Amino acid sequence: MTPGKNLNDLLEKNRIGDHMTTNILVGKEEFSMSHITRLFNELKIHHLPIVDDDNRVTGIISANDLLRSFSMVLELGEVSLSEEFEAGGTVRDYITRNIEICSPGDPIITAIEKFDKGNFHALPVVENEVLVGIFTSRDLIRFISNQKQT
Numbered sequence: 001m002t003p004g005k006n007l008n009d010l011l012e013k014n015r016i017g018d019h020m021t022t023n024i025l026v027g028k029e030e031f032s033m034s035h036i037t038r039l040f041n042e043l044k045i046h047h048l049p050i051v052d053d054d055n056r057v058t059g060i061i062s063a064n065d066l067l068r069s070f071s072m073v074l075e076l077g078e079v080s081l082s083e084e085f086e087a088g089g090t091v092r093d094y095i096t097r098n099i100e101i102c103s104p105g106d107p108i109i110t111a112i113e114k115f116d117k118g119n120f121h122a123l124p125v126v127e128n129e130v131l132v133g134i135f136t137s138r139d140l141i142r143f144i145s146n147q148k149q150t
Helices: 007-013 033-043 063-074 081-087 108-118 137-149
Strands: 047-051 057-062 122-127 130-136
Touching: 007 108, 007 137, 033 047, 033 063, 047 122, 047 130, 057 063, 057 122, 108 122, 108 137, 130 137
Parallel strands: none
Antiparallel strands: 047 057, 122 130
16 A cells, blocks of 8 residues: 555445456355355355345355255265255255345445454345345455555
8 A cells, every 4th residue: 555545544435336246156046055066166156145036135155054054964864975965955945144235335344344243254235126246355355455556
């Protein structure tokens, strides 16, 4: 950061919409947890917004939800690996519904406060009730890193 730049001022003045990820993958509640497992593994993601047919957020699936589904499968006892995957249920069974969201016009400091309060790392960005992006801890780190270079 150049001398005189105050990080807090930057976090207040910069908007989530200018630094969010807009090219995002979304999921549906009827997706199987085995499908979600493959997506997380192949795409190296840790969370996936879940939307309805109108692109309204109904919740989010995180790596923690995925781990919870694995725990439930293990409780089923001895079954084959393919049976375990299918026994894992659907997103509907594990989705986190009471989530924090933000809007593109919110200051970045709002996201930090929500991350800290909720102990999570991704916020769906919603405008007019429709998902328009996601703001993650990775986006925040990128923003701060870019400030150091200017």
